[in-house]
Amino acid sequence: MTAEQASERYHIPMQVLREYESWGLCGACGDAPGARQYDGRDLERLSMILGLRDMGFTGDETEAYMRLLLESPHSEEERLRMLAKKRAALLEEIHVRERQLDRLDCLRHKIQKSRPGAEQRTGQKAGRTISGGQQPACAAEESRRPEETD
Numbered sequence: 368m369t370a371e372q373a374s375e376r377y378h379i380p381m382q383v384l385r386e387y388e389s390w391g392l393c394g395a396c397g398d399a400p401g402a403r404q405y406d407g408r409d410l411e412r413l414s415m416i417l418g419l420r421d422m423g424f425t426g427d428e429t430e431a432y433m434r435l436l437l438e439s440p441h442s443e444e445e446r447l448r449m450l451a452k453k454r455a456a457l458l459e460e461i462h463v464r465e466r467q468l469d470r471l472d473c474l475r476h477k478i479q480k481s482r483p484g485a486e487q488r489t490g491q492k493a494g495r496t497i498s499g500g501q502q503p504a505c506a507a508e509e510s511r512r513p514e515e516t517d
Contacts, residue, residue, distance in 0.1 A: 373409075390433065390434075412433065419432055419433075
């Protein structure tokens with residue numbers, strides 16, 4: 368199947384196909400760009416490439432991973448290190464986003480708490496309950512407030 372057919376049938380961006388071809392990892396691909404024929408092995412590799420990209424791997428990281436997978440028969444440890452490194456980076460990103468969300472919730476909580484008549488309108492104390500029935504943890508936010516200067 369041609370690149371255009373693979374792209375259309377399997378929703379693989381042409382940019383990914385061109386990148387794959389440029390890495391020289393094609394199985395039985397022809398020599399001329401655009402004239403390459405993709406087989407089942409290529410489609411499996413492309414599926415892995417799309418998965419790695421979806422996990423946040425850059426083009427260079429994806430190429431390195433695929434080279435290890437295809438060219439180094441005993442590269443499991445190195446590939447596991449790459450996956451562990453990416454996992455740690457994703458977890459850090461999640462933690463950063465959680466802290467941002469906490470700060471946003473605290474700000475919303477302060478605004479809602481300061482609105483006149485908030486308790487009468489809702490029949491309960493103003494504020495936002497987050498999952499688990501907890502109020503936003505604004506104490507830590509307030510302790511980080513810079514000191515006022517005259």
